[in-house]
Amino acid sequence: MARLTINGKSMEVTVDPSTPLLWAIREQVGLTGTKYGCGIAQCGACTIHLDGVATRSCVVPVAAVEGKQITTIEGLAANGVLSKVQQAWVDFEVPQCGYCQSGMIMAVTALLKEKPKPNDADIDAGITNICRCGTFQQVREAIHAAAKA
Ligand code: FES
Ligand code: FES
Numbered sequence: 328m329a330r331l332t333i334n335g336k337s338m339e340v341t342v343d344p345s346t347p348l349l350w351a352i353r354e355q356v357g358l359t360g361t362k363y364g365c366g367i368a369q370c371g372a373c374t375i376h377l378d379g380v381a382t383r384s385c386v387v388p389v390a391a392v393e394g395k396q397i398t399t400i401e402g403l404a405a406n407g408v409l410s411k412v413q414q415a416w417v418d419f420e421v422p423q424c425g426y427c428q429s430g431m432i433m434a435v436t437a438l439l440k441e442k443p444k445p446n447d448a449d450i451d452a453g454i455t456n457i458c459r460c461g462t463f464q465q466v467r468e469a470i471h472a473a474a475k476a
Contacts, residue, residue: 328340328341329342329389329393331356332397333352333397333398333402334397334398334399334401335396340355342355345390347385349361352384352399360401360429361374361399362427362430364426364427366385367386368383368386371430371455371457372426372427372429373385373430374431374456375400376396376397379437379440381434381436381437398433403433403436410436411473412432412439412469414476415473415476416432418472419465419472421465422462423460423462424459426459427456427457427462428458431454431466434456435469438453438454439470441453444474445474450470454466
């Protein structure tokens with residue numbers, strides 16, 4: 328049993344403390360926007376925010392996140408209004424299959440908080456998520472647009 332705070336709501340999940348947060352989010356809480364890609368912190372599909380910091384949830388045990396604020400892709404829009412990053416993703420038609428994109432958006436949102444006007448080198452260094460559809464150019468354009476919004 329663990330008590331988690333996800334998207335501002337406190338809840339109990341019945342899992343072994345060593346369970347990766349990703350699986351608690353998806354299977355116990357039912358928020359399936361956060362995706363499983365590799366399970367070894369390499370692809371970024373499972374990126375969420377832990378106290379505002381982009382974190383790969385496939386390698387973080389539930390026991391390590393009690394008392395922290397967890398934000399998933401479902402928690403980004405406020406009162407039905409998309410975040411500026413989400414809106415840029417729509418405007419630039421970034422997703423192809425879409426599988427990697429919730430993790431990408433979470434990583435980009437954290438990057439823009441840290442560096443509100445990132446240059447291409449900042450983006451290359453900060454966004455290491457993998458997109459098998461090769462949307463990297465659209466991602467870059469959408470990040471620059473979101474930074475200006
Ligand atoms: S599933 Fe977590 S980084 Fe790939
Ligand atoms: S949009 Fe298909 S993997 Fe990125």
